[in-house]
Amino acid sequence: LSEFRDALEGEITSISKFLSLVLRHQPETIGIELDQNGWTDVETLLKKANSYGIKLDNETLKHIVETNSKKRFAFNDTFDRIRASQGHSIEIELGYTSQKPPEILFHGTGEKSVQSILDTGLQKQNRQQVHLSADLETAIKVGQRHGKPFVFKVLAEQMFNDKFEFFISDNGVWLTDNVPTKYLKQNDEK
Numbered sequence: 001l002s003e004f005r006d007a008l009e010g011e012i013t014s015i016s017k018f019l020s021l022v023l024r025h026q027p028e029t030i031g032i033e034l035d036q037n038g039w040t041d042v043e044t045l046l047k048k049a050n051s052y053g054i055k056l057d058n059e060t061l062k063h064i065v066e067t068n069s070k071k072r073f074a075f076n077d078t079f080d081r082i083r084a085s086q087g088h089s090i091e092i093e094l095g096y097t098s099q100k101p102p103e104i105l106f107h108g109t110g111e112k113s114v115q116s117i118l119d120t121g122l123q124k125q126n127r128q129q130v131h132l133s134a135d136l137e138t139a140i141k142v143g144q145r146h147g148k149p150f151v152f153k154v155l156a157e158q159m160f161n162d163k164f165e166f167f168i169s170d171n172g173v174w175l176t177d178n179v180p181t182k183y184l185k186q187n188d189e190k
Helices: 002-025 042-051 058-067 113-120 134-145 156-161
Strands: 074-076 082-083 104-108 130-132 149-154 174-176 184-186
Touching: 002 042, 002 058, 002 082, 002 156, 042 082, 058 074, 104 113, 104 130, 104 134, 134 149, 134 174, 156 174
Parallel strands: none
Antiparallel strands: 074 082, 104 149, 130 174, 149 184
């Protein structure tokens, strides 16, 4: 039974990675189109994914959206359209409204990137915006994906007061266009 569960979880993870690819970066891989807000038709997605060799049905798709620990995907109110919550490398307008952030936000990275960030600030790189988290624990987890984790404190409220815009995605990730070095502090908390 545990082998079956492990195989199923592996398949779910694989499909989730595939969805990230087509809903965040390369919809053309399976011939779907995203509208200006990143939405695509669920039925078309299922049909094209299956034609591409990815076994995907409505039930599996709903399971992935509901159980994804990072809440990477969202349905519209009628469950007939789906999009990635953030992290796109293609130009879309997510339609989030500017909001006042908490006083401090966090950005996790790998130690190897620290000097570059200290030199240039946080840049969006190949994404549409810089991703920040409201809690230290999440920032550490993100940093671990890039080697030995390092966490910067971002003086978000000060940035907001200096006319920088902040948005919060459907899955709770804070987004901004860039973070100049003067708003970065090295996190001393362990």
